[in-house]
Amino acid sequence: MRWGPSGELSTVLWIGGAQWSGKSTVAWLLSRRFGLTAYHYDFHDARGHYDRALAQAARYPHRHAWQTLQAHDPDTTWVRPSPREMAEHSKRSHAERFGMVLDDLRALSSGRPLVAEGWGLRPELVAPLLADPRQAVFLVPTEGFRQRQLRELPRAAKVSAAVSDPERAQANRLERDRLLADDVVDRAGEHGLRVIEVDGRLSVGGLTTVVADHFSPWLT
Structure with missing residues (x-):
C-alpha cells in the first residue's frame, strides 16, 4: 500500500455518509467481491476508540469529556442538548477520532486494497488524503428510506x-442525524466528492454495484 507525501494512507477507498444508509453492508460486500480489507468505523470505535479516549484525555479532550458525562448522566448527551448542539458535538468528535482511524488503518496496511466505511469519515477529513476524488463516496438516505430503516432496524428505533x-x-x-446528513452533502459538494442518495429502490447488491463502478479504477 502506498503512502502519500504527508505520510498518510493514499490508496484507501472511503465510504462515508449518514446513519442507516447501508455503508457497512456495502463495504462488506465489496470486500468479498474484490478481496479488499474492510475497515468498519463503528466496530473499531466500540472496541478501541472509547478506551483510547478515556486513557488519553489530553489527546482527545472533547471525546474524553463526552464519554465521562455520558457515563454519569446520559441525559446530557441525548435529552438536554438541542439537535443542532448534538450535531456540532458529533462533528468535533469525528474530527478528534479521525486520528484514531488513521492509526487503525496504518495497522491494517497490507498487500490488499483497503475500504474504510463509517459516518465519522466526513468529506472535509477525507479530502486532504485523496489522490483522486473517486477514492471517496458518501451515502445519504432519503427521508423515506430513513423511516423504513427506523421501522426495520431495532437498533435504529430508540x-x-x-x-x-x-x-x-x-x-x-x-x-x-438529518442535520449531519445535510452537512455531509454540503461538505462533499465543496470538495467535489460524490454523494449517492439511497432511496431503497436498489437492492443492497445493486447499491454495491454502483459503488463498485465508482471505485472501478482501484478494483481491477
Whole structure:
C-alpha cells in the first residue's frame, strides 16, 4: 500500500455518509467481491476508540469529556442538548477520532486494497488524503428510506442509553442525524466528492454495484 507525501494512507477507498444508509453492508460486500480489507468505523470505535479516549484525555479532550458525562448522566448527551448542539458535538468528535482511524488503518496496511466505511469519515477529513476524488463516496438516505430503516432496524428505533425521556432522546437523535446528513452533502459538494442518495429502490447488491463502478479504477 502506498503512502502519500504527508505520510498518510493514499490508496484507501472511503465510504462515508449518514446513519442507516447501508455503508457497512456495502463495504462488506465489496470486500468479498474484490478481496479488499474492510475497515468498519463503528466496530473499531466500540472496541478501541472509547478506551483510547478515556486513557488519553489530553489527546482527545472533547471525546474524553463526552464519554465521562455520558457515563454519569446520559441525559446530557441525548435529552438536554438541542439537535443542532448534538450535531456540532458529533462533528468535533469525528474530527478528534479521525486520528484514531488513521492509526487503525496504518495497522491494517497490507498487500490488499483497503475500504474504510463509517459516518465519522466526513468529506472535509477525507479530502486532504485523496489522490483522486473517486477514492471517496458518501451515502445519504432519503427521508423515506430513513423511516423504513427506523421501522426495520431495532437498533435504529430508540436510543439505547437509560435516559429520563426516551421519546425526546430519539427525536433529538433523528433531527441530529438529518442535520449531519445535510452537512455531509454540503461538505462533499465543496470538495467535489460524490454523494449517492439511497432511496431503497436498489437492492443492497445493486447499491454495491454502483459503488463498485465508482471505485472501478482501484478494483481491477
